[in-house]
Amino acid sequence: MKTGVSKVYKDRPDYADFDSPEKFEAIKSIIAKHLYQHPNAICSYSGGADSDIMIDLIERTRKTFGFPPIKYVFFNTGLEMKATKDHVKATAEKYAVEIEEVRPKIGIVQASRTYGIPFVSKIMSGGLSDWQKKGVPLSIAKEYDEAEDKAEKRRELKERYPKCESLINFLCCCNSKGEARPNIQLVINSSRYMRDFISEYPPDFKISAKCCDYCKKQIAHKVQKDYDMIITGERRDEGGMRSVPRKDNTSLCFTETASGQYRLRPLYYVSDKDKEWYKNYYGIKYSDAYEVYGLTRTGCCGCPISCKAVDDLEKIRPYEPNVVKAAWNIFGKSYEYRKQYNEYKKKRMEDEKAENTWLRQEE
Numbered sequence: 501m502k503t504g505v506s507k508v509y510k511d512r513p514d515y516a517d518f519d520s521p522e523k524f525e526a527i528k529s530i531i532a533k534h535l536y537q538h539p540n541a542i543c544s545y546s547g548g549a550d551s552d553i554m555i556d557l558i559e560r561t562r563k564t565f566g567f568p569p570i571k572y573v574f575f576n577t578g579l580e581m582k583a584t585k586d587h588v589k590a591t592a593e594k595y596a597v598e599i600e601e602v603r604p605k606i607g608i609v610q611a612s613r614t615y616g617i618p619f620v621s622k623i624m625s626g627g628l629s630d631w632q633k634k635g636v637p638l639s640i641a642k643e644y645d646e647a648e649d650k651a652e653k654r655r656e657l658k659e660r661y662p663k664c665e666s667l668i669n670f671l672c673c674c675n676s677k678g679e680a681r682p683n684i685q686l687v688i689n690s691s692r693y694m695r696d697f698i699s700e701y702p703p704d705f706k707i708s709a710k711c712c713d714y715c716k717k718q719i720a721h722k723v724q725k726d727y728d729m730i731i732t733g734e735r736r737d738e739g740g741m742r743s744v745p746r747k748d749n750t751s752l753c754f755t756e757t758a759s760g761q762y763r764l765r766p767l768y769y770v771s772d773k774d775k776e777w778y779k780n781y782y783g784i785k786y787s788d789a790y791e792v793y794g795l796t797r798t799g800c801c802g803c804p805i806s807c808k809a810v811d812d813l814e815k816i817r818p819y820e821p822n823v824v825k826a827a828w829n830i831f832g833k834s835y836e837y838r839k840q841y842n843e844y845k846k847k848r849m850e851d852e853k854a855e856n857t858w859l860r861q862e863e
Contacts, residue, residue: 512769513753513769515527515769516769520773520774520777520778521777521781523769523770523774524557524774524778527557527766527767527770528557528560528561528564530753530754530764530766531557531558531561531764531766532561532564532565532567534729534754534762534764535558535561535562535565535567535570535729536565536567538728538729538762539567539568539570539728540727540728540729541570541571541727541728541729541730541731541764542570542571542572542573542723542724542727542729542730542731543555543558543570543571543572543573543730543731543732544573544574544575544720544730544731544732544733545572545573545574545588545591545599546574546575546584546733546798546799547574547580547584547585547587547588547591547787547798548584548733548787548797548798548799549775549779549786549790549797549798550733550734550735550767550775551733552591552779552784552785552786552787553733553767553770553775553778553779553784554731554733554766554767555572555591555595555597556595556778556782556784557766557767558570558731558766559595559597569597570731571600571727572592572597572598572599572600573599573600573601573602573720573723574588574599574600574601574602575602575603575604575715575716575719575720576601576602576603577604577607577608577711577715577716577800578603578604578607578608578609578715579608579800579801579802579823579826579827579830580800580801580823581789581798581801581816581820581823582820582823583787583788583789583792583793583819583820584787584789584798585601586787586788587786587787587788587789588601602719602723603719604714604715604716604718604719605719606714606715607715608711608715608800608830609830611710611711611714611715612711612830612831614710615629615706615708615710615711615714616629616632616705616706616707616708616710617705617706617707617708617711617804617830617831617833617834618707618708618709618711618712618803618804618805618831618834619703619707619804619834619837619838620691620694620804620805620838620841621685621691621805622709622712622805623685623686623690624688624690624691624694625707625708625709625805626708626709627666627667627670627671627686627687627688628688628698628703628707629706629707629708629709629710630664630666630667630670631667631670631671631698632703632706632707634661634664634667636661636664636667636668636671638671638695638698638699640657640661640668640671640672641671641672641673641695643657644657644672644674644678645672650674650678650679650680651677651678651679652678653678654668654672654674654676654677654678655678657672658676669681669686669687670686670687670688671688671695672687673687673688673689674687691841692845692848692849693844693845693848694841696848697841697844697845700844701840701844703833703837704833705833705834705837707834709805711800712800715800716800724761725759727761728761728762729761729762729763729764730761730762730763730764731763731764731765731766732763732764732765733765733766733767734765734767734768735767735768735769735770735771736768736769737770737771737772752765752768753765753766753768753769788819789816792819793815793816793819794815795812795815795816796808801813801816801823801824801826801827802823802824802827802828802830802831803831804831804834804835804838807838809827809831809835810835810839813827813828
C-alpha cells in the first residue's frame, strides 16, 4: 500500500489493483451492496464514455439482483453536441430506462458573460478570478520569495490583505504557515511561468469557472437533494480537481456527505486500460463524438479547461459547425489567451535551455 497524505492511497482498497475482469466483478458487488442499503438513488449520466461504462455496470447489477429502477438524469448545460444528446436518447432506449434531461436556469452564455470564462483549469480559474476581483498585486510573490523569514512575511501579508488567505497562498506558492509549496496544483505556478505571464500580459477578460457551478453543479444539487444516494462516474485517472483530496473524502469510492446523503463513485479506481477491456468485452458503443468525430472525452462543448479544446472543435466542425461557432463566441478569448501563454512558456523554456547550455560551456 502506498503511503502519503492523500486518502486516495492510504485507504486504497484491494480491488483497485485487480485485473480488469476481477475488478469489475468487485465493483458490481459494491454497487449491489449500496443499492440494497440505499435504493432511493439517483445517477448522473453525461453521455460520455465513463457514463456508458457506469450505466452498463449499474443496469447489469440491478437486473441480476432484482433491484427497483433508479433515477437517471442528464444535465444539459446548453452547449452540448447533438452527438451527445442523441446518444443519451439511444442509451435510454437500450436499457429501457428514463434519463431525464435537466437544464439550468442560468445558461452557459449568461453565466459566462456575467462571471467570466475558464482558463487552463478550474483551480487556475478560481485563483485568477480572486486575483482580478480582490486587487492583490502580483508583487507580493516577490516580497515573499525575497523574505528571509517567510513565515513572518506570510503573517504580514495576511494583515495587509485581510480575507485573502487562499489568494495569498495561490500567488506566493505557499501555505498559511508560510511554507513554500511550489509543486502542488493549488498554486499559480503549477502552470509553469504563469505568474510572470499574467504580469507581462494581463488578461483583458474576466476569468472564472462559475459557468460550471451555475450550469451544472447548482442544478445538480437541486435535483439530487431528495435522494439518499448520489451515483457519479468520477475516475481518479481523469486527474485535475477530481484527484485532489478534499475535506469530505471525495477521493474515496463511497462516502457520506455533511448533509447525510451518500455518494457512490463505482469507477473511481477504474483505469483507462480497464475501461478499454470492459468496452471490448461487453461491446459497449460510445457516442459518435468518440466513434465518428474522434474525441477522447466529451462534456460542455469546447470547455477551455481542456488543453485540446481548439483541436477538438476542429474535429467536431465538419459534423456540427453551429455548436463550434457557439463555443468560439463564448470561450474565444480564453482560447486565444491560452495560445499566447503556450507560446510564452515555450519561449521561456527555450531561453532557459540556451542559457544553461552556455553556462555549461563557460565552465
